[in-house]
Amino acid sequence: MYFFWWEFLRCDLGYQEFCARGGKGRGSRKYAKLYADFGDVHATSFLTWWHARGMELFAEPAERVVRRLTPGEAGTYDPDIAVVAIPLSLSLRKINNRVKHLLREEVQRVKQHKRSQARYPVASRPVLSSLHKTLSVYRARAQHDDLYLYEIAEQVGVRNAALQHDRHALRRWQTNEVARHLRVAQRLIEHVVQGKFPVTKVCS
Template identity: 40%
Template sequence: MTDTSTADEANRYKVGRRFFVYAPPLKGVRPSKRKPPNPPYKGAPAWKCSVYYYWWEYLRRHDGYRQCCMRGGKGKYAKLYGDFGNVHAHDDFWQWWSKEAHSELFCEPTARQIRVLDENSRFEPTLSNDTLTLELPLEVRTAYLITRIRSVLKQYEAQAKAAKRISRARYPVATKPVLTSLHQHLTVYDAYRANPKLKLYELYDLIHADAGLYVSESVEGETVAASKKLLLPYDYILRTIKQRKANLVRRHIRIAEQYIDAVGQGKFPLRKGR
């Protein structure tokens, strides 16, 4: 289970009778009154504005899971396959999410109800941080009981807020996602796999506009263009800029690989470092 970072995340996104900690992919108008997440890129459709869409995309990049799909769900990732199925059977995310009902992997379970312990019930002392057990003397006036219950709940207000921030989905989101970053990492990674012969700084030049990448092309206040114009040497400037580009691309690839490795363990988005 995952403890998300802000109190606002205690509010679930409601879709029909289901609740999600983070905005689910939707087609059409989003019914929730909550502010929608920032899109991963300008003009992204609503069904891509979700961490759950990128969970599917990153899982499709996992080579071990791909082999498992080719073997019909057998091998090291058989258990994960039992939940996520063949993500390579087609390229239609919406079919996988909606028609094949994989959205159920990420939604919160039905809220528990208050229950009365009778003589047939098995009483267990409260050991968890998300349950409070009370004993109510029935001979006491109802109005007084209600007042006391409210007082007790007030004492556990912080604990209640913490409990609401915990996802109980079968596959909870591991950390608070930033969709723009998930998109950038994946865009760079895909380009890297598609162009294995390119040097990393060349890869930057190829995709920086689409991926939203940026490095400064000024070194100690000097640029290649200005140096050329003044007939000054610019090898150091050019070499520094190439190194900056390569370092940025390398970082995105490294993060994407960590996410891909973790998604094969049923955890996303999760990485060890930069």
Template identity: 35%
Template sequence: MFEKMLYGGKSLYFRYAPPLTDLDAISDDELPNAPYVGAPKHKRSVYFYWWAFLRENEDYIACCDAGGTGSMQQLYADFGDVRGDSFMDWWRAGGRLLFCEPPEEPISTYLSPPTDQISQDRVLLSVPVTGDLERTMAEMRKILREAFEYERRRRIREEGAVDAFSRANYPVFKKPVLTALHERLVVHQARKENPNASLYEIGKMTGVAQRTAGVEGGAEHRNVVGASVSRSLKEAKALIYNVGSGRFPDTTPPPKVSTESMAKSA
């Protein structure tokens, strides 16, 4: 769990590292790996890329252009207008509240058996205080570990939770790799700006070619780079589609549109 101190002494907690600035007293070694050399601190966070990929979703931008109306108005009610260039302004204005964990319920101590029903997400223990402390703690740890695992499985099964550890409004879908997210973003943006460029040319524009082993320009090198760029474009398309449903980073391919559906919409 990551803690982010706010002005006034309040703290927010996140499952993954929140965006930081030079004002945060944290060493470089404590930060997540940079998505690219020289990346600013605020980009060393999955939440920056959530915002960045949402900005690439054309349907969502159309919703922003329409003042929050349209097919994505429910998502807009939470994420708001992302057309501005400053991620940190959006983050401070309320974006961070979408991803932080709610306050945890404190542990309750009863001096006599409770009369109220215990909720299903709590465990009631009767702990003897006359035995060996270390043995008692070991037994409690075993009981609580099993209870925690049971509750995680229940949340996934009954509530469809994507991260059974997280209770954020928008939990991170799966463990992010920032370098991969960055590469997919820049490859997608390069393709958008250069629609007629070859896959290899896109690879050279984005540094994929330079990072790929082999003789640059050779047939094998071109094939490997082209395949890598093609894969990045497909995954970027999936990330952009799924972030429009409130899931990130999710590379599940978008549903294919049937020819019958295309004919009806024509």
């Protein structure tokens, strides 16, 4: 997933030019924050970039552990934390049972509404093979803008076995399918430079 985020960001020509200028000059208003976080995605391989920047961008905060609050902390409001008074005269078995009973519904409610706390949360969980196909079509088109769309389809393996015996129908289908992938790629690129991925809705 994160590899495709990185790849589609590399497809934006404006961001590519901004990276080439070292994150300065024209485009600062649009790309400055993105550059501060993602850096020059054209300068290294994905793995090098991932270890240098990517993991931090997409990491969730460290998981909270059960601990005893200090008197000062007990008054701090946090909707994801329950401050519970526990009579220590009870046995551990009774404490466990009563805490579970008391907080079961609250814990389930928080889990159901919990949102990612990463700086760049993934917007959805698409089929990775579809992202790969869309990226392949986009790159093939960028390299061969003189080809018909059905020729691009043949080049990247966009085929329909049911239409193999009807050349005209197959070409129409391939043309439409490649055009669809190109539209999706454009939307992905438009949103990825806004720090959102993978989003395919039309930008408003």
